[in-house]
Amino acid sequence: MTATRDAYVTVAGESPVRIPVPLPDDHGYETATVEESFRCSTGDVIADGWTGLAVDELLLAADTPDRTTHVQVEGADGFTVCVPVGVALDGVLSFEGSDGDVESTPRFAGPGISGTHTVKGVRRIRPVSLDPDENPEEWEDLKLAETDE
Structure with a gap:
């Protein structure tokens, strides 16, 4: 999935x-x-x-509520994860990997985030309590959205 013009990631908060x-x-x-x-859903490491x-800077900029316990991250395809806020704070909204551009940017990744909880094509980050x-x-919605193919 390639990013389209006029696409955004919205970080919810005050x-x-x-x-x-x-x-x-x-x-x-x-x-x-x-x-x-991490191990990808394909089995590749x-x-x-x-x-x-x-992510911690983005949540701070969005004025995340103090009572936040988890962060919900949703991709353009509807794939959604919910991770503890402490884990999310160490993560990044990645636009580049060590080998160059990241497929389906941006990607939510970081320490403590399993391969099944990385999100490609992130479009929304939402703090939840x-x-x-x-x-x-x-x-969470860990099923890929159905396509017309």
């Missing part, structure tokens, strides 16, 4: 942030790199450095 895709050179955020490898915008008895898996 002051939502919209990040254009593709990322312009003058985006105004510092970039961060995390070294992480991907070892890479992921460079992009630090779950009660201790709520299961974060109920906030």
Whole structure:
């Protein structure tokens, strides 16, 4: 999936942030790199450095509520994960890997994020506050969206 013009990643919060895709050179955020490898849904092991915008900085810019316990990340295809906020804070919204451009940018990746919870073509990051008895898996959609093919 290639990014289309006029695509955005929306980071929800008290002051939502919209990040254009593709990322312009003058985006105004510092970039961060995390070294992480994971097993992709195809079974391939991907070892890479992921460079992009630090999720913690984006959540801070969006003025995330203090009571946030998890972060829901949704791709353009509807694939949605829900990870603990502590894990998400170490992640990046990656536009570049150590081998060059990232397929289906941007990609949510980072330490502690399993291959099944990386998200390609991210379009929304949303902080959520779950009660201790709520299961974060109920906030996920790990099935790829159906296509017309």
